[in-house]
Amino acid sequence: AKTLRIGMIAGDGIGRNVLPAAQRVLEAVPGIPKPTFVALDAGFEHFQKTGTALPKETVDTLKSECTAAMFGAVSSPSHKVAGYSSPIVALRKEMDLYANVRPVKSVEGHDPRMVDMTIVRENTECLYVKQETIEDTPQGRVARATRQISERASTRIGRMAFEIALAAAQVKQQRGAAASAYGWTGGPTVTIVHKSNVLSVTDGLFRESVRKVAAEYPNVEVNEQIVDSLVYRLFREPEKLSTLVCPNLYGDIVSDGAAALVGSLGLVPSVNVGDSFIMGEPVHGSAPDIADRVPSIANPIASIRSAALMLEFMGYVEPAAKIYDAVDSAIRAGHVTPDLGGKLSTDEVTDVVLKAL
Amino acid sequence: AKTLRIGMIAGDGIGRNVLPAAQRVLEAVPGIPKPTFVALDAGFEHFQKTGTALPKETVDTLKSECTAAMFGAVSSPSHKVAGYSSPIVALRKEMDLYANVRPVKSVEGHDPRMVDMTIVRENTECLYVKQETIEDTPQGRVARATRQISERASTRIGRMAFEIALAAAQVKQQRGAAASAYGWTGGPTVTIVHKSNVLSVTDGLFRESVRKVAAEYPNVEVNEQIVDSLVYRLFREPEKLSTLVCPNLYGDIVSDGAAALVGSLGLVPSVNVGDSFIMGEPVHGSAPDIADRVPSIANPIASIRSAALMLEFMGYVEPAAKIYDAVDSAIRAGHVTPDLGGKLSTDEVTDVVLKAL
Numbered sequence A, B: 001a002k003t004l005r006i007g008m009i010a011g012d013g014i015g016r017n018v019l020p021a022a023q024r025v026l027e028a029v030p031g032i033p034k035p036t037f038v039a040l041d042a043g044f045e046h047f048q049k050t051g052t053a054l055p056k057e058t059v060d061t062l063k064s065e066c067t068a069a070m071f072g073a074v075s076s077p078s079h080k081v082a083g084y085s086s087p088i089v090a091l092r093k094e095m096d097l098y099a100n101v102r103p104v105k106s107v108e109g110h111d112p113r114m115v116d117m118t119i120v121r122e123n124t125e126c127l128y129v130k131q132e133t134i135e136d137t138p139q140g141r142v143a144r145a146t147r148q149i150s151e152r153a154s155t156r157i158g159r160m161a162f163e164i165a166l167a168a169a170q171v172k173q174q175r176g177a178a179a180s181a182y183g184w185t186g187g188p189t190v191t192i193v194h195k196s197n198v199l200s201v202t203d204g205l206f207r208e209s210v211r212k213v214a215a216e217y218p219n220v221e222v223n224e225q226i227v228d229s230l231v232y233r234l235f236r237e238p239e240k241l242s243t244l245v246c247p248n249l250y251g252d253i254v255s256d257g258a259a260a261l262v263g264s265l266g267l268v269p270s271v272n273v274g275d276s277f278i279m280g281e282p283v284h285g286s287a288p289d290i291a292d293r294v295p296s297i298a299n300p301i302a303s304i305r306s307a308a309l310m311l312e313f314m315g316y317v318e319p320a321a322k323i324y325d326a327v328d329s330a331i332r333a334g335h336v337t338p339d340l341g342g343k344l345s346t347d348e349v350t351d352v353v354l355k356a357l
C-alpha cells in the first residue's frame, strides 16, 4: 500500500498557527492512505536562532522520507540581513518545484463576483535567480540583477498551464449552468502574461516557448497580455480571465492582486509542483501582527485549501474536491475568522470544515 | 516674455485622436503665455513607413526649440520586430526624463471610492535599460536581461517623491473636511515600493537611497511595502495610499492597477519630468481597436489632464487647477465618452471642458 509521509514546515509567524489545521484535515479526509507527518525547520526565526534559514536536514528529509510537504509562511526582513536568504525561494529551487499553481476562485452562491482563475507561475528563475552585483562608480553605487528566462523552464511551465487549462475547463463544464450564468463561454484558455514590448529577448523567449507548446494542445485557446494591462483587466473584468501563465515575478504580483478579488489573502492556496515532489503553501505571508494570538485568529482556509491542492496534484482528486466543498460550505455559512468579518478562531473554523467533510 | 513652444508627438492609434484635445485646452486656458505647437513624428507606424521609430529630428527639435512636449501613445508589437525599439522608452532616456508622475484620483462627489494617490515611477533604468542577451546551451536557449538600480537615479526619484508628497498634502489640506471625510488622516506620506526580500542588492539600494533622502524631509512620514502586497492593498484599501515611489517596472504595473480603481485608463494622466524638460503623456495605450473612428470615441480626458499636469510641473499651478476642475465638472455632469458609459465623442467632451474653463 502507498504511504503518505508529509513534511510539515511551519516556518514563521502564522505559519505555525495555520499548518496544524491542514494536518487535521489531512488526517480526517477519507480516500487517502493514512498520512504521517514530520515537522521540519526553516524560516527567518530559525535563522535568528541558528544562523541557517533552510537547514540541510530539512531538504535531506524531504528528499529521502517524504511523499509531499506543506509550507506555512516565512517572514521577510526588508533590509539586508547578512547571511540570510529566503528559505522558500531556496526550497523551490532545491526541490526543482518549477511551477507555482495558484487558483483564485470565488465561492459560488456567496461572492458577488465570479472569479475563477488559476495563476501558473514559473517558480525557479526570472529575477529569482538572485544573481546581484553592486559596484562603486564616480556617480555613486550601481547595482545590477540578472533576470534569466530559459527555453526549458518556459516550456515546462507552458505545458503545465495547458494541462491545468484543460482540467479547469472540465470542472467548469461540470458546473454547467452555474458557470455560464457567470459569463463563462466555453473552452479552455491560456493567457500568456509578458512584457515583451520592452523585454523582447527574455519575455520574447518566454512567449515563444509557451506558444510552441500550444501546438500540442489544439483545443486550448491561446492569447496573451502585457503584464501591466493584465493587472488593469484583473480588476476590470476578472470574470473573463481563466488560466494565466507568468514568469516568476509577474506571477508573484498578479496572484496577490487576484487574491484581493476574493476578499482575503487568507483564502488563497498554492502548490509548488515538480516532476517528483509537491509542496502545498498558502499564498499569505507570516502576518507577524496577528501571529500566536490565543486563541489564534489566523485564517486557516488558505492552508487547508493548499493541503487539498497538494492532494489534487498527487492524483487524489476526489478527496481534494471533498475538502474544497467543506471549505466552501463553511464560508457560505459565515463560519469564518475576523479577516472575513467572522468571529471564529483558527481552530473553530477548522472544526467546522472537519464536520462538513 | 516667456514663450511656450510645445512639441506634439501624437504617435500611434488614438494618440492621434486625443492629442488635439490637449492642444485645444492649452490654447484656451487663461494664465499662460500663448503657446505654439510643433508636430513631431514617432511611433510604430512611423517605423513601418520609414524604418525609424524615433527620428533624430524629433529629439533635436525637442531639445532646440521646445519648452515642453505632449506624447500621445505608441503601439507595441508583442513579437520582436527587427530594428524596432519602443520610442517612448527611448525618449524618456534621451531627454533624461527621470520621473514618471502618475496621479490617480477619483472625482469628489462622483466616484463611490476615494482614491487620491500619486505613483512616482523611476523612468530611466530597472529592466528598462534593455540590456538583453541570449545564448544556445545544450538544454536550449537561455536569455538574460539586466536590471539596473543606481544610487543616483534612486536618490533623485526619491527626492521627487518627497516634494510631491508635500504638495499633495497641501492640496488635501485645502480640501479639508472633504478629504478627512474620506478617511484622510493628515500629513504627507511616502511609501517605498520594492521587493528587497528577494532582490536585496538592487531593491535594497533603491530602498536605502530613498530612505537617505527622507532625512531631508523630517515632516514626511515614510513607510514601505513589498510590491506584491502593495498590489493587494491597492485593491483592498486604496484610500490609505498616497504617494508611492517605485522602481520603473513596479511603477508601470502599479499605475495600471491604480487606473482600474478610477474607472478607466482613459482618465489617468502622467508627466515625464526631467531637470530641464517636461513631457505630458496619457497612461493609456494606442487602443488600435477604437482608433480613428469617425466621430472619434477615444476618451480625451487623460490627454487633457496630462496637459494640465505638464503645466503644473512647469510652475503654472493655477491654470492647471482650472483645467482639472473643468474636467471634473464634465465627469460629474456625465458628459463623457462610451468607455465611461457616456455618449459623447472625443471632440464633444473637449467642447464641454472648454466651456467649463
Ligand SMILES: CC(C)[C@H](C(=O)O)[C@@H](O)C(=O)O
Binding pocket: A074, A076, A086, A088, A089, A252, A283, B197, B198, B228
Ligand atoms: C516571501 C517571498 C519570497 C515570496 C515570493 O516572492 O515568491 C512570496 O511573496 C510568495 O508569493 O510566495
Ligand SMILES: CC(C)[C@H](C(=O)O)[C@@H](O)C(=O)O
Binding pocket: A197, A198, A228, B074, B076, B086, B088, B089, B252, B283
Ligand atoms: C508602452 C510601454 C513601453 C510603456 C512602459 O512600459 O513604460 C507603457 O506601458 C507605459 O506605462 O508608459
